[in-house]
Amino acid sequence: MPSISRDDVAHVARLARLELSDDELELFTAQLGAVLDHAADVEALDVGDVPPTMHPYPLRNVLRDDAVRPGVDRDEVLRQAPAAEDGRFKVPPILGEEP
Amino acid sequence: MTARAIAADVRAKRRSAREVIDEHLARIDEREAELHAFNLVLADEARSAADDIDRRVAAGEDPGPLAGVPIALKDNFATRGIPTTCSSRILEGWCPPYDATVVGRLLAAGAVVIGKTNLDEFAMGSSTENSAFGPTRNPHDVTRVPGGSSGGSAAAVAAGFSPLAFGSDTGGSIRQPAALCGVVGVKPTYGRVSRYGLVAFASSLDQIGPFTNTVDDAALALEIIAGHDALDTTSIPEPVPAYGELMKEGIDGLRVGIVSEFLAADGLASDVARRVHDAAAALEQAGAKVDEASVPSTIYGLSAYYLIAPAEASSNLARYDGVRYGLRVDAPTTAEMNTKTRTAGFGAEVKRRIMLGTYALSAGYYDAYYGKAQRVRTLILRDFERAYEHFDVLLGPTAPATAFAFGAKADPLAMYLNDVFTIPSNLSGHPAMSVPFGSGDDGLPIGVQVLAPALGETVMLRIAAALERAA
Amino acid sequence: MADLDGWEMVIGLEVHCELATRTKLFCGCPNLFGDEPNTNVCPVCLGLPGSLPVLNEMAVELAIRLGQALHCTVERSVFARKNYFYPDMPKDYPISQYDLPTNVDGHLDLPDGTRIGIERAHIEEDTGKSAHVGGDGRIHGAEYSLVDYNRAGIPLVEIVSRPDLRSADDAKDYVNELRAILLATAVSDAKMEEGSMRVDANVSVRPLGDDQLGTRCEIKNLNSVRSLVHAIEHEAARQVELIGAGERVRQETRHWDEAAGRTRPGRSKEQAEDYRYFPEPDLVPLEPDAEYVARIAAAMPLLPGDRRARLASVSNGSQGSVAIAVTRGLDELAIAAIEAGGDPVRVLTHVEHNLAVEGAESVDPAALAKLTHLELTATQAKAVLADLVKSGGDPEDIAKAKGFEAMDASALDASIEAAITAEPDVWAKYVGGDDKAVGRLVGSVMKATNGQADGKAVTAKLQERRTNASG
Numbered sequence A: 001m002p003s004i005s006r007d008d009v010a011h012v013a014r015l016a017r018l019e020l021s022d023d024e025l026e027l028f029t030a031q032l033g034a035v036l037d038h039a040a041d042v043e044a045l046d047v048g049d050v051p052p053t054m055h056p057y058p059l060r061n062v063l064r065d066d067a068v069r070p071g072v073d074r075d076e077v078l079r080q081a082p083a084a085e086d087g088r089f090k091v092p093p094i095l096g097e098e099p
Numbered sequence B: 001m002t003a004r005a006i007a008a009d010v011r012a013k014r015r016s017a018r019e020v021i022d023e024h025l026a027r028i029d030e031r032e033a034e035l036h037a038f039n040l041v042l043a044d045e046a047r048s049a050a051d052d053i054d055r056r057v058a059a060g061e062d063p064g065p066l067a068g069v070p071i072a073l074k075d076n077f078a079t080r081g082i083p084t085t086c087s088s089r090i091l092e093g094w095c096p097p098y099d100a101t102v103v104g105r106l107l108a109a110g111a112v113v114i115g116k117t118n119l120d121e122f123a124m125g126s127s128t129e130n131s132a133f134g135p136t137r138n139p140h141d142v143t144r145v146p147g148g149s150s151g152g153s154a155a156a157v158a159a160g161f162s163p164l165a166f167g168s169d170t171g172g173s174i175r176q177p178a179a180l181c182g183v184v185g186v187k188p189t190y191g192r193v194s195r196y197g198l199v200a201f202a203s204s205l206d207q208i209g210p211f212t213n214t215v216d217d218a219a220l221a222l223e224i225i226a227g228h229d230a231l232d233t234t235s236i237p238e239p240v241p242a243y244g245e246l247m248k249e250g251i252d253g254l255r256v257g258i259v260s261e262f263l264a265a266d267g268l269a270s271d272v273a274r275r276v277h278d279a280a281a282a283l284e285q286a287g288a289k290v291d292e293a294s295v296p297s298t299i300y301g302l303s304a305y306y307l308i309a310p311a312e313a314s315s316n317l318a319r320y321d322g323v324r325y326g327l328r329v330d331a332p333t334t335a336e337m338n339t340k341t342r343t344a345g346f347g348a349e350v351k352r353r354i355m356l357g358t359y360a361l362s363a364g365y366y367d368a369y370y371g372k373a374q375r376v377r378t379l380i381l382r383d384f385e386r387a388y389e390h391f392d393v394l395l396g397p398t399a400p401a402t403a404f405a406f407g408a409k410a411d412p413l414a415m416y417l418n419d420v421f422t423i424p425s426n427l428s429g430h431p432a433m434s435v436p437f438g439s440g441d442d443g444l445p446i447g448v449q450v451l452a453p454a455l456g457e458t459v460m461l462r463i464a465a466a467l468e469r470a471a
Numbered sequence C: 001m002a003d004l005d006g007w008e009m010v011i012g013l014e015v016h017c018e019l020a021t022r023t024k025l026f027c028g029c030p031n032l033f034g035d036e037p038n039t040n041v042c043p044v045c046l047g048l049p050g051s052l053p054v055l056n057e058m059a060v061e062l063a064i065r066l067g068q069a070l071h072c073t074v075e076r077s078v079f080a081r082k083n084y085f086y087p088d089m090p091k092d093y094p095i096s097q098y099d100l101p102t103n104v105d106g107h108l109d110l111p112d113g114t115r116i117g118i119e120r121a122h123i124e125e126d127t128g129k130s131a132h133v134g135g136d137g138r139i140h141g142a143e144y145s146l147v148d149y150n151r152a153g154i155p156l157v158e159i160v161s162r163p164d165l166r167s168a169d170d171a172k173d174y175v176n177e178l179r180a181i182l183l184a185t186a187v188s189d190a191k192m193e194e195g196s197m198r199v200d201a202n203v204s205v206r207p208l209g210d211d212q213l214g215t216r217c218e219i220k221n222l223n224s225v226r227s228l229v230h231a232i233e234h235e236a237a238r239q240v241e242l243i244g245a246g247e248r249v250r251q252e253t254r255h256w257d258e259a260a261g262r263t264r265p266g267r268s269k270e271q272a273e274d275y276r277y278f279p280e281p282d283l284v285p286l287e288p289d290a291e292y293v294a295r296i297a298a299a300m301p302l303l304p305g306d307r308r309a310r311l312a313s314v315s316n317g318s319q320g321s322v323a324i325a326v327t328r329g330l331d332e333l334a335i336a337a338i339e340a341g342g343d344p345v346r347v348l349t350h351v352e353h354n355l356a357v358e359g360a361e362s363v364d365p366a367a368l369a370k371l372t373h374l375e376l377t378a379t380q381a382k383a384v385l386a387d388l389v390k391s392g393g394d395p396e397d398i399a400k401a402k403g404f405e406a407m408d409a410s411a412l413d414a415s416i417e418a419a420i421t422a423e424p425d426v427w428a429k430y431v432g433g434d435d436k437a438v439g440r441l442v443g444s445v446m447k448a449t450n451g452q453a454d455g456k457a458v459t460a461k462l463q464e465r466r467t468n469a470s471g
């Protein structure tokens, strides 16, 4: 049995804001399934007592002084924007509330 | 000609930087159309930058250790005012308002940027076939891939477009193309080189490194780009050794371990395996003690990598939403605009990895996938550390085989298997490099991989130099 | 609206406060409110490709200072990415402490002594601000929106209380006390009206005496203490009504509509996003050592609770008047006046009733102390105090100048004698036990002394004479 279903793929596509055609959905489901099946060896491992590694090189408490640094010029930034209006980035209507 | 020699000539006024640049631009004119190593060649900018170097030399200034050296930058390095695309439609035309830390250090050393090189979209791939702007071809055989994801940088050095190029290595993206193109490629210790300004693929794995024709040039490049950067929290504060000087020391008495799990791997071509044994023999000849080494959990490396890297990527690539920069496909609402933009802007491999990573992080699967992969990562790190109690360096193949033909690895998993020997060092964060060592039955280059413990770049380079002498 | 007979509210608050740092949480942009749009931005807070966050040490110090003020334990913490698409979030993932926050398990004592548990106080970054154009400026029906990232990346601390609050008044007291602590510790300017302090309320109801928690609703968008109180009362009533009607409360977020005076439904739990939290790979763990925390705790200013306790112990005044003195910032003055020999009760009475004025804190404690011992009517004392606030001086001189000096005892006795002989029948009534009759006698004494006599004192003397007369 495949480790990821068509519906799972459709769901993650929605979460990731991607649109898939039926053919793509078909293809991706098979391809992602193959990769996850390959990962079954890891899934099967009992590593409950092993701590996770988030960073290969152990550092901690890396902090910066609370000092102002020059930012970037607004026009240079807004020139890169697909749409802008009086100093701000312009977007289509935002439906749905902020999480 | 090596980067070191060029810089020496330019600093001593034996040659002008302008001459050097024109010579390289001429080679680019000859073969770039065929190879497509670059997304962008900066001919005019390079010429005027070279003239400026010459003016400074004439004025008695020293432009630095890379005075007048042409360099090629992978197109996922932020370059101020110069388009940075990651070979993706979604970033087409984006000009960063800032330079990556590494770029700043190279310019300060007198280097001249000659172009931005092609890559698999967002560095996701092992053949450069995933570039939105078409693949790069292998200079040794244009019917074959150059490897990837830094295929453009590897090809640029192999074709003599620049003596020095830079790439990023998340799962082998420097070492594998270096092997396939017959050049030297180094992935330093994670944190040794600043990631600030490198467009992120997988933040806990990405590392910048050089492509060169010689091990000595690799050492020179490392001395310039390595070192602490306050803009990168994961940057290592330790001072940078004088790699170039220290690597001259021989390898007498160094303990070299051949990674038995790598040689036992199915899919490893016999000609590549033979070259690894030849390399071991050559090192023994040169005075090293060679033995078999075991790093058992590396067999889980590929699986762990294809859970961790996509998970981080799915988050790192969320910002390409059509709001602030790059592509926007208009739609009645912002949410629909995000979706249409990302659907049109990303290629298939990027979408695959975003979805895989989203799945690995999603509610109910985190522990089984991402969480577990991070624990497996610990096992691999421990196994390497155990091995380095008995060995100064480890030895193995870089890629399972020589350069393959375009389209030969249409199945994603088959493509992923290319990185089975390079991925473990990204998971452990340890340095590793590929050194050209002879060629395969098909006459194409083969690279041997030298792996070293954290911050073990010096001993790694000493071994690599010995292999270079023997090759 | 249903009343809450037989029902109990259960309230927990989540308070977001902007930390009073110079710069943002992860970059060097100024932490400023209300500048020109997008003028306090850089690659990091715009989430530009390749940029990396670096943690602001002052944000950490302020967060820990608050944690210490709330009696929290400091833990090793790790930042996480909260993944969701929203245009005012440049990276499409705000960075926040998630399962491993810096401050855990504290408490806050309300002025009435009620102890409210603090679950956690963690660090996170603020989002940008979007303005909605067309559709009368509301998000729904807007033609388009404009995004300003000046606020994106401003450091926040989120203080999460346990569900220990039992009324809207509790909630009000909690927010006011928390605000007082934030100001006393200079952690935040805590201006709700400017949005530097924002409150979400989790409200549920249950039958009195029941110890199970009911289904809760989270009310967002409360930008004043007034709307907090209204929203909680309205929401509790709504839930009681619902249950009374045999329906069930759905767990959901609701938005307070100040104009309409009601909450509107938002996202339900079923629609809840899958945020795919995972540890932020671009940051490293935060492990404040004991000395660091101790240094912050040692530098802690006196907190409102301590100040109330201190004043109560020197004045043993009522909890209410002590609280008022502290809120007015007059506790220092009160204590000094009492220590200078002032009558504690009268000192607190003056602070409570006569000193709610500009410049009250500048009154000379010794003068206030002396005032409490002068034979003056309440009205006279108030007048003298007003002068002390305005221009200082000696209360006795001021009283004299106003013709307030207390008359000497013999003069008072004489006028009392006069009053009695003037109206023997009234005196007889009084002696006969008609207490009301004393008023007329006191009245005429006051008239005779044109208000200089102290009414209470006169009554006392008349009573004395009566007991002697009838004894």
Ligand SMILES: [Mg+2]
Residues within 6 Å of the ligand: C124, C158
């Ligand atoms: Mg929060």
Ligand SMILES: [Zn+2]
Residues within 6 Å of the ligand: A071, C024, C027, C028, C029, C040, C041, C042, C043, C044, C045, C046, C153
């Ligand atoms: Zn910034």
